[in-house]
Amino acid sequence: MRLTRYFLPVLKETPAEAQIVSHRLMLRAGMIKQAAAGIYSWLPLGYKVLRRIEQIVHEEQALAGHLAMLMPTIQSADLWRESGRYDAYGEEMLRIKDRSGRDMLFTPTAEELITDIFRANVSSYKDLPLTMYQIQWKFRDEIRPRFGVMRGREFLMKDGYNFDLTREDALHAYNRHLVSYLRTYERMGLQAIPMRADSGPIGGDDTHEFLVLAETGESEVFYDSQITDLKFGDREVDYDSVEQCQAVLEEFTSRYARTDETHDEAKFADVPEERRRVARGIEVGQIFYFGTKYSDALGATVQTKDGEKVPVHMGSHGIGVSRLLGAIIEASHDDKGIIWPEGVTPFHCGIVNLKQGDEEADAACEALYKALTAAGLDPLYDDRNERAGGKFATMDLIGLPWRITVGPRGLKNGVVELTSRRTGESEEMPPEAAVARIVEIYAAHRG
Incomplete structure (x- = not known):
């Protein structure tokens, strides 16, 4: 969505x-x-x-x-x-x-x-x-x-x-x-x-x-x-x-x-x-x-x-x-x-675009969105033309367990940021690895 x-x-x-x-x-x-x-x-x-x-x-x-x-x-x-x-x-x-x-x-x-x-x-x-x-x-x-x-x-x-x-x-x-x-x-x-x-x-x-x-x-x-x-x-x-x-x-x-x-x-x-x-x-x-x-x-x-x-x-x-x-x-x-457990979260992952309108950032977010959806997951893509602080505040408030943050600076190095809502810990990795990690998390949870 x-x-x-x-x-x-x-x-x-x-x-x-x-x-x-x-x-x-x-x-x-x-x-x-x-x-x-x-x-x-x-x-x-x-x-x-x-x-x-x-x-x-x-x-x-x-x-x-x-x-x-x-x-x-x-x-x-x-x-x-x-x-x-x-x-x-x-x-x-x-x-x-x-x-x-x-x-x-x-x-x-x-x-x-x-x-x-x-x-x-x-x-x-x-x-x-x-x-x-x-x-x-x-x-x-x-x-x-x-x-x-x-x-x-x-x-x-x-x-x-x-x-x-x-x-x-x-x-x-x-x-x-x-x-x-x-x-x-x-x-x-x-x-x-x-x-x-x-x-x-x-x-x-x-x-x-x-x-x-x-x-x-x-x-x-x-x-x-x-x-x-x-x-x-x-x-x-x-x-x-x-x-x-x-x-x-x-x-x-x-x-x-x-x-x-x-x-x-x-x-x-x-x-x-x-x-x-x-x-x-x-x-x-x-x-x-x-x-x-x-x-x-x-x-x-x-x-x-x-x-x-x-x-x-x-x-x-x-x-x-x-x-x-x-x-x-x-x-x-x-x-x-809120901090939703994976079993009941309304969306499996949030995607935050730090620079909406930037061609590379928009394309990377679209690719993440399509890859997660194709894997049977339900992501929420924050594609609003809103400042980064507002987007992070919304994601924290609604409590999705995982967030992928995409920005021009990270993309220059070929990475996005994957963040756990529960621990607050973040890790930089290639977009494909972030998708694989999210898919692995929910596959393990489904047992």
Whole structure:
């Protein structure tokens, strides 16, 4: 993409309403614009990152054997009355009426709807196990929407639901999701710690939240510092293997890590003092096992091989797709702007022309742009007639991981400058070598 043809309304000043780093930088980088309290328009740059994150989630869900679907954003209140949650959910649920006076609601979560789909179509144990998920917009009428996309009212969320014959099968699905989520977050450049949590209005006794440590986190967290040394890495896990998934769960949850809702001071005291940590965390996902809570209420049963009808065991699993943008920025920025990890960057590389209009510099930039594009990458070429300082400031603000700087002086020596946004280190090399280096970096990242 050429910057002269792109819509990138960057701001020099920080809007007064921005209270935390991610909100400030998303507004300044032209990623979002507020439409109403807690509701945002996603501008081209923000939308590209949103789609990058969404794609990683889809890929990891497919690897785990989960099936993508899509449910409506507006639901009938009837199912929620049937489950008993319509009145119990609270004022966060946006309740509306259609033109016929029927009670409707804007989806905050979809346990009832997915259970209704299941009970209408599945009746035999032979069709189990089954896990389906969607990535869909949700609405929760927060009493105090703030912090940009971190605590908005409208948000994009992955919500998945498993149906299993037995408790043991459902707990394997729970463990499988934990493994899948660890892989998902690491691909985004995040370390998300699974912590024992409170189930809230979803219900159930088994639940873990995934939290990214950040000073602006809404939750107070207590953990053993050893857990931050754990990495999922390149390990291969067979999602069908109960033993392998259980081993990963035990490795990542055996050390103390809890949110303030479930914190146990006595158990925390058992952690060696030098390893005890108290910090703030941003929730970016949660997994639940809630047994037969919804299948009992909504009559979701299957026939066993002995002919007995039994309620299915269920769980749900969520990832805050839009919230992840804020979490990534909170975890990866400096005083100049955002620093995108390679897995979610909106553009793979920036090209800065130090002397727009110079015949040799223009030609070199065009050649770099075409070579990177031909290699399957998505570069952003700053071809504006703008001073060099302004171009560098824009690149630093929007946070592309790599920048190639092209100028007449370097070209006389046959070189361009390749700069890492994260480290600030620069290296001069021939243009062809810079392209090869960028291609190599992303090939390694894709694994």
